Amino acid sequence: IRDKFVNYLRKNDIGASVHFDPPVHSQPYYSNFNNISSLPNTEKLSSEIVTLPMYPQLGIEELDYMVFHIKGFFKI
Numbered sequence: 001i002r003d004k005f006v007n008y009l010r011k012n013d014i015g016a017s018v019h020f021d022p023p024v025h026s027q028p029y030y031s032n033f034n035n036i037s038s039l040p041n042t043e044k045l046s047s048e049i050v051t052l053p054m055y056p057q058l059g060i061e062e063l064d065y066m067v068f069h070i071k072g073f074f075k076i
Contacts, residue, residue: 005050009073012069014053019051021047021073023045
């Protein structure tokens with residue numbers, strides 16, 4: 001559902017993105033630093049998290065626009 005949501009937001013000119021996927025502990029570079037093979041909560045969160053636009057000049061109109069489309073996607 002996360003990818004459909006992000007695509008929906010992008011089609012509506014909302015610069016949503018995905019970060020932290022895959023989670024840091026499963027990236028090859030970090031495999032030398034620990035022997036953690038599984039962090040279920042971290043893995044679940046990294047597959048669901050969405051980053052919405054956030055910056056100092058973000059106005060109330062843009063926020064209202066994002067809320068409108070988020071509600072539309074989830075049919076709230």
